[in-house]
Amino acid sequence: MDRERLKGKNVLITGGAQGMGAAVAAYYAAQGANVCVGDLNIDLANEVAERINADRYGRAIAVKMNVAKREDNAAAVAATVEAFGSINVAVLNAGINKPKMFLDIDEANWDMIMNVNAKGVLLGMQEAARQFIAQGKDNGPYKIINVGSIVSRTAFLDVIPYTCSKSAVLALIIGGAKALVEHNIT
Numbered sequence: 001m002d003r004e005r006l007k008g009k010n011v012l013i014t015g016g017a018q019g020m021g022a023a024v025a026a027y028y029a030a031q032g033a034n035v036c037v038g039d040l041n042i043d044l045a046n047e048v049a050e051r052i053n054a055d056r057y058g059r060a061i062a063v064k065m066n067v068a069k070r071e072d073n074a075a076a077v078a079a080t081v082e083a084f085g086s087i088n089v090a091v092l093n094a095g096i097n098k099p100k101m102f103l104d105i106d107e108a109n110w111d112m113i114m115n116v117n118a119k120g121v122l123l124g125m126q127e128a129a130r131q132f133i134a135q136g137k138d139n140g141p142y143k144i145i146n147v148g149s150i151v152s153r154t155a156f157l158d159v160i161p162y163t164c165s166k167s168a169v170l171a172l173i174i175g176g177a178k179a180l181v182e183h184n185i186t
Helices: 019-030 042-055 072-084 107-135 158-184
Strands: 010-014 034-039 060-064 091-092 143-146
Touching: 010 019, 010 060, 010 107, 019 034, 019 042, 019 091, 034 042, 034 072, 060 072, 072 107, 091 107, 091 158, 107 143, 107 158, 143 158
Parallel strands: 010 034, 010 091, 034 060, 091 143
Antiparallel strands: none
């Protein structure tokens, strides 16, 4: 692994406190990137940041954030810029699922999953893009990486709201790419 490949790159990772998000944070940092670990669970996010900082390659901070709230997305982007001087990449990884069979899906289940998985991605994309645009097209290229799922193209009986949310992420990827390409954002 090239420990210098991403040196000078500053990355925000949502849902970065555990699982795939923590692995992505460690991967970016191992290649020299500075990482902001955003998560609702600040204790776990701090642990991930501490492990990264102990490794001596990238630097890391942790921020508490609820991706379903615009102000938390804006604050996480601002914290990344404050700590590292800019932001180059946003990995929108936060996601949630609570399986229920079709006839058991209620509004609370639907809203929880859609708010985190779909609205959270929209808000994260918008807030990262606003900062990228403020930093200037010539300072890019900038990247927004949205974590989707194979279920965006199919459905399983116990994860219909999750399937809908990940289909929305796919639509946001396509629409966002078209809307942001002129700003050197992919």
